Amino acid sequence: MSLVAFLILVVGGGLLIGAFTAPGPWFDQLLKPSFNPPAWVFAPVWTVLYIMIAVAGWRTWKRSPEAPWSGLLMLWGAQLALNFLWSPIFFAAHRIDLALAVIVLLLATIVAFIVAALRSNDRISASLFVPYVLWVGFATALNYGFYRLNGAG
Secondary structure (H helix, E strand, O other), X not given: OOHHHHHHHHHHHHXXXXXXXXXXXXXXXXXXXXXXXXXXXXXXXXXXXXXXHHHHHHHHHHXXXXXXXXXXXXXXXXXXXXXXXXXXXXXXXXXXXXXXXXXXXXXHHHHHHHHHHHHOOOHHHHHHOHHHHHHHHHHHHHHHHHHHHHOOO
16 A cells, blocks of 8 residues: 555545534534634644654555554554544534544543654654654643533533
8 A cells, every 4th residue: 555545545534524524613602712723723734633643554564564564554553543533523513422432432542652663663654653643632732622611612
């Protein structure tokens, strides 16, 4: 599988999910935490992060062609599935509580990927996930802030 395929999967998937679960009237009426960034921040940040996630996934896949679904690649796939699951739960289902549980699992999976990548001597893939873990840590605090201010939805 080529890097282009990973980019299409991750960036394309993120764009599609974002288009189908864009914040709307429900989100607009929510009480927002004081540290909620302006809406325009999310698209460029996620685009850069999705490119980095795709490169890390491609590197991971490329490093183990004889066992393409290695433990490290399974962690990569798990974080992507959790990532793609969060927006429909939060924005479409209006389940702030369930979204919080998903993002906590996502954060743990990203940390597990970084640790596993370091153990497999792939410092580049681990490094590519550092901005991601920082952003998702912030997003977890933000999700918790929405939960505290608005309840379980």
